[in-house]
Amino acid sequence: EVQLMESGGGLVQPGGSLRLSCGGSGFTFDSHWMSWVRQAAGKGLEWVATIANDGSEKYYVDSVKGRFTISRDNGKRSLYLQMNSLRVEDTAVYYCSSANLGWGQGTLVTVSS
Amino acid sequence: QAGLTQPPSVSTDLGQTATLTCTGNNNNVGHQGAVWLQQVQGHPPKLLSYRDNNRPSGISERFSASRSGNTASLTIAGLQPEDEGDYYCSAWDTSLSGWVFGGGTKLTVL
Numbered sequence: 001e002v003q004l005m006e007s008g009g010g011l012v013q014p015g016g017s018l019r020l021s022c023g024g025s026g027f028t029f030d031s032h033w034m035s036w037v038r039q040a041a042g043k044g045l046e047w048v049a050t051i052a053n054d055g056s057e058k059y060y061v062d063s064v065k066g067r068f069t070i071s072r073d074n075g076k077r078s079l080y081l082q083m084n085s086l087r088v089e090d091t092a093v094y095y096c097s098s099a100n101l102g103w104g105q106g107t108l109v110t111v112s113s
Numbered sequence: 114q115a116g117l118t119q120p121p122s123v124s125t126d127l128g129q130t131a132t133l134t135c136t137g138n139n140n141n142v143g144h145q146g147a148v149w150l151q152q153v154q155g156h157p158p159k160l161l162s163y164r165d166n167n168r169p170s171g172i173s174e175r176f177s178a179s180r181s182g183n184t185a186s187l188t189i190a191g192l193q194p195e196d197e198g199d200y201y202c203s204a205w206d207t208s209l210s211g212w213v214f215g216g217g218t219k220l221t222v223l
Contacts (some may be wrong), residue, residue, distance in 0.1 A: 002169075035212060045150075045158065045201055047212035059210045093157075099148055099205070099212075100163040 002026040002101045009094065009107030016086050016111070022079040022096030022104055030054070030074035032101060036081045038092035039106075048094070049081065064090075086111045117142065117202055119215035126223045129192055133218050135185040135202030141213055142204045147185035149178055152217075153198040161187065161200075192222050 008020040020036070036048040049070040050059045058070055069082040079096050086109075093106040118136040125131040135147055146165035150158040162168050162178040165185070175190045185204075189196055202215040 037212070037214075044217050045203070045214045047203075047214060050212065061211060095157060097158075097160075099203075100160075100167065100169075102160045102169060103150075103158050106157050 002098075004096050004098070004102060004104035006094065006096050006104045006107040009109045011110045011112065012086055013113050014086060014088055014111055017082070017084045018086065018109060020081040020083065020094055020096075020107060020109070024077050024079070024096075024098075027098075027101055029077040032098045034072060034079045035097050035099070036070060036079075036094055037097055037103075038090075038094045038109075040092040043092075046092075051079070083109070088112065116213050117147075117204065117215035119200075119202060119218045121216070122219045122221065124221040124223055125192055127192055127194065131189045131192055131196075131220060133187045133189075133200050133202075133220070135187075135215050137183050137185075137204055137206075137213070139183060140208040141206040142180065142185050142202075143183040144207055145205055146180050147178070148203045149176075149185075149187045150201040150203065151196075151198055152201065153195075158201065189220075194222055196220060197222050 003025045006022045035050040051070045067085045071080045088111050091111045095103050095106045097103040148163045149161040152158045161176050165180045166178045177188050179186050199217045201217045206213045
C-alpha cells in the first residue's frame with residue numbers, strides 16, 4: 001500500500017523558517033517525481049514545487065521562488081521542503097504528492113505573529 | 114500561474130450519473146491529460162485517476178475519466194451519498210513548467 005506521511009508543520013513568525021519532511025513507503029521511491037501542494041483554509045489546491053525522481057530537476061511556483069527549496073534523499077525515501085522568509089500568506093496545509101500514486105495526510109503551517 | 118476551468122458546482126440525483134469537466138489548453142490537459150482528485154470535507158485529496166483514465170488500485174470502477182482535446186471529463190456512475198465532495202483536476206503545464214489546478218467542482222448528490 002502506498003503511504004506518504006508529512007511532518008514538520010507548526011506555528012512560525014513572519015520571516016521565520018520551517019522544514020517539512022515527507023516519508024514514502026509501499027512504492028519505489030526513487031522512480032517517482034514528487035511534489036508539494038498546499039491548501040489554505042477554505043480554498044483550493046495550489047502547486048508549490050516539484051522535484052524529479054533523481055533530484056536533477058526542480059520547479060517552483062513564482063510566489064515561493066528564492067524562498068523555498070525542494071529536495072529529496074532517495075536513500076531515506078524522504079522528500080523535503082525548506083521554507084525560509086515565511087509570510088502570512090504561506091499559511092496552509094502542505095501535502096506531499098506523487099501524480100500517479102497519491103497524496104499524504106498533510107501538515108499544517110501557520111505563519112503568524 | 115493560470116489555472117484550469119471547472120464548473121463551481123454540479124448536482125445530480127442519487128443513483129444517477131454525474132459528469133464533471135475540466136478545460137485547459139494544448140500545454141496542459143491537451144498535452145498529457147489530467148489528474149482527478151476527490152476531497153471530502155476535512156480529509157486530504159484522494160487520487161482518482163491520472164493520465165486520462167488510469168485508476169490507482171482501490172478506486173471504484175464507477176469513476177472513469179476521459180479526454181477530448183483540451184477538455185478532460187470525470188464520470189461518476191451510480192452516485193452514492195459518499196461521493197459528495199469537492200473534485201479537482203490538475204495537469205502538468207509544459208509552458209509554465211509546473212502543475213496547474215482547477216478551482217474545484219462541488220458535487221452534491223440529491
